[in-house]
Amino acid sequence: MLILIPKVLTAEQVAECRAALDKADWVDGRSTAGYLSQRVKDNEQVPDTHPIGRELGEMILKVLEKHALFTSAALPLKVVPPLFNRYSGNQNYGRHIDGAIRPVTGTPHRVRTDLSATLFLTEPEDYDGGELVIEDTFGRRRIKLPAGDMVLYPGTSVHHVEPVTRGTRLASFFWIQSMVREDSQRTMLYELDNSIQHLGRDVPQHPAVVQLAGLYHNLLRRWADA
Ligand code: NI
Numbered sequence: 001m002l003i004l005i006p007k008v009l010t011a012e013q014v015a016e017c018r019a020a021l022d023k024a025d026w027v028d029g030r031s032t033a034g035y036l037s038q039r040v041k042d043n044e045q046v047p048d049t050h051p052i053g054r055e056l057g058e059m060i061l062k063v064l065e066k067h068a069l070f071t072s073a074a075l076p077l078k079v080v081p082p083l084f085n086r087y088s089g090n091q092n093y094g095r096h097i098d099g100a101i102r103p104v105t106g107t108p109h110r111v112r113t114d115l116s117a118t119l120f121l122t123e124p125e126d127y128d129g130g131e132l133v134i135e136d137t138f139g140r141r142r143i144k145l146p147a148g149d150m151v152l153y154p155g156t157s158v159h160h161v162e163p164v165t166r167g168t169r170l171a172s173f174f175w176i177q178s179m180v181r182e183d184s185q186r187t188m189l190y191e192l193d194n195s196i197q198h199l200g201r202d203v204p205q206h207p208a209v210v211q212l213a214g215l216y217h218n219l220l221r222r223w224a225d226a
Helices: 011-022 051-065 068-074 183-202 207-223
Strands: 003-005 076-079 083-088 092-096 101-103 110-112 115-120 132-136 139-143 150-154 158-161 164-166 168-178
Touching: 003 068, 011 051, 011 083, 011 168, 051 076, 051 083, 051 168, 068 076, 068 150, 068 183, 110 168, 132 150, 183 207
Parallel strands: none
Antiparallel strands: 003 150, 076 168, 083 168, 092 158, 101 110, 115 150, 115 168, 132 139, 132 158
């Protein structure tokens, strides 16, 4: 399942990120790529130990903790602290698949990358190119979103970032280990949750609402690791 989550950050929060990232030290993105990705990766990143990146990452995680759509779609167990990248002057990231396991720097923890997230921090009219192209069973999707919007997609997808031919593309990216490992199961739970919410709004007194909510939780109990 690929879903777009609009307005994760407000315009003020986006501006705050952009101003802070202006002052950060940027390094070659190849420093964190695996040996296959290194050959196709051409961008810049804020090192994951950088205080500015850490602070902004925490702000993003705090927003996501309270975000109903994100929670329903991702059923997050662990999230890698968000990282930041930028592309300009024809920089791009060729076709690759993200590593399955990410260590969390400075901790003994690892995160299985069930889901990938990209949170756009530059308005689409401020740069040309830079589409995130995601290939999966649902076909090929070209994603370029307003600043503050986020795309969530299965970590199993091959993807790439098109060359940025004008301006600079800033984004945050991170991975989520879900309580439910399988994308197909997560998708069913998400659709069931949406239907229950819909019914709960339209016919709140109907006894089937309680039954369906019970079914949701019983499936979650069966499929989730917490
Ligand atoms: Ni990637």
